[in-house]
Amino acid sequence: MIEPSATIAMGTEARKLKARGVAVLDFALGEPDFDTPANIQEAAIRAMREGKTHYTPPAGIPELREAVAAVYTDHHGVKTDAAQVVVSNGAKHAIHNALMAVCGPGDEVVIPSPYWVSYSDLVKLTGATPVLVPTPESAGFKMTVEQFRAAVTPRTKLLMINSPSNPTGVVYERSELAALAEEVLKTDVGVLSDEIYEQLTYGDAKPTCFAGLHPDLPARTITVSGVSKTYAMTGWRIGWTVAPPAVSKFIGDLQSQETSNPCSVSQYAAIEAITGPQDSVKEMKAQFTRRRAYVLERIEKLPGVTCLPPGGAFYAFMNVASHFGRVLGGKQVDDSTSFCLTALSQANVALVMGSAFGAEGFARMSFATDLATLEKGFDALEKFLAS
Numbered sequence: 001m002i003e004p005s006a007t008i009a010m011g012t013e014a015r016k017l018k019a020r021g022v023a024v025l026d027f028a029l030g031e032p033d034f035d036t037p038a039n040i041q042e043a044a045i046r047a048m049r050e051g052k053t054h055y056t057p058p059a060g061i062p063e064l065r066e067a068v069a070a071v072y073t074d075h076h077g078v079k080t081d082a083a084q085v086v087v088s089n090g091a092k093h094a095i096h097n098a099l100m101a102v103c104g105p106g107d108e109v110v111i112p113s114p115y116w117v118s119y120s121d122l123v124k125l126t127g128a129t130p131v132l133v134p135t136p137e138s139a140g141f142k143m144t145v146e147q148f149r150a151a152v153t154p155r156t157k158l159l160m161i162n163s164p165s166n167p168t169g170v171v172y173e174r175s176e177l178a179a180l181a182e183e184v185l186k187t188d189v190g191v192l193s194d195e196i197y198e199q200l201t202y203g204d205a206k207p208t209c210f211a212g213l214h215p216d217l218p219a220r221t222i223t224v225s226g227v228s229k230t231y232a233m234t235g236w237r238i239g240w241t242v243a244p245p246a247v248s249k250f251i252g253d254l255q256s257q258e259t260s261n262p263c264s265v266s267q268y269a270a271i272e273a274i275t276g277p278q279d280s281v282k283e284m285k286a287q288f289t290r291r292r293a294y295v296l297e298r299i300e301k302l303p304g305v306t307c308l309p310p311g312g313a314f315y316a317f318m319n320v321a322s323h324f325g326r327v328l329g330g331k332q333v334d335d336s337t338s339f340c341l342t343a344l345s346q347a348n349v350a351l352v353m354g355s356a357f358g359a360e361g362f363a364r365m366s367f368a369t370d371l372a373t374l375e376k377g378f379d380a381l382e383k384f385l386a387s
């Protein structure tokens with residue numbers, strides 16, 4: 001059975017409370033709080049005024065596909081042709097397309113867990129079986145080569161990698177991904193590398209484009225990314241796949257039957273995002289960096305809560321298991337779901353339960369929120385945990 005997205009469900013609960021006039025401190029949703037930069041908005045307005053409001057080719061306008069291909073060729077060192085790029089309605093749609101292209105009933109897909117909420121359900125949608133590989137906090141939430149080797153069977157079609165990761169913020173070292181890549185190349189397994197947070201890394205953490213790790217990888221890797229997180233464009237719905245030509249052709253054909261093109265105006269906005277000035281990206285990243293430091297400082301002071309510092313994305317994956325078995329805000333808390341629901345009802349703080357990401361014992365806090373709200377949130381959490 002396909003489950004509704006838990007992050008969206010928590011967001012909906014928080015919105016319901018807000019509608020009743022409750023001042024919810026919302027750290028549940030995974031989207032930047034910034035408005036889309038002005039130059040990108042202007043590009044969209046220009047596109048509308050120029051009448052670019054019609055159907056486009058189903059796989060996206062050639063200029064955008066070329067701009068995306070140039071990013072991979074010039075910045076990631078993976079020679080990419082525009083025909084390998086299909087522009088979709090957000091990265092989530094791109095992942096769905098990629099899975100539909102490669103997987104079917106009887107196939108298995110290896111997913112290191114914790115994983116982004118939608119992976120397992122999107123795999124199930126194709127009839128394939130998600131094979132979750134637990135990566136504990138003590139191992140830095142990273143899958144080892146040995147774990148991958150043990151998870152592979154003759155039915156394994158795909159390995160899904162997400163670095164920087166949602167929900168843990170973990171960024172694999174280049175050498176760690178290279179070791180995984182070497183093992184992948186000994187098998188027939190393909191890779192879906194979700195690199196949507198590639199531009200949001202902190203400190204020494206550096207993103208790695210998986211397909212660029214070995215000359216043989218582009219032929220078996222589907223890279224997913226998009227403009228949602230980097231450019232604060234979640235509502236515009238533009239993501240993409242970069243895939244081997246035959247897979248790309250299939251994805252384009254599938255999309256032509258399922259949704260046709262992604263929004264024409266959004267595509268022109270995305271060209272400006274990718275090829276225009278990047279100052280706003282730097283500014284947003286600087287703000288995320290400040291918020292991350294503040295969040296880590298406050299978590300350090302929360303009783304019984306620990307957190308592996310996130311190397312990327314904008315989430316703190318807090319270990320709250322030491323509070324299970326306690327009564328908080330007058331309610332018994334036994335797992336991550338009761339912890340998050342109680343935090344919402346008793347402290348008006350919206351977090352997402354770790355169980356939604358396949359990791360019991362944790363609560364995810366998004367720090368894509370202004371510092372003043374974060375401060376209020378931690379004050380409320382402190383009181384809640386002391387109750």
Ligand SMILES: Cc1ncc(COP(=O)(O)O)c(C=O)c1O
Pocket residue numbers: 030089090091092093116162165166194196226227228234237238239
């Ligand atoms: C890891 C990961 N992949 C994909 C997506 C989907 O991005 P989009 O909004 O472009 O569909 C998200 C959004 O939360 C995400 O966290």
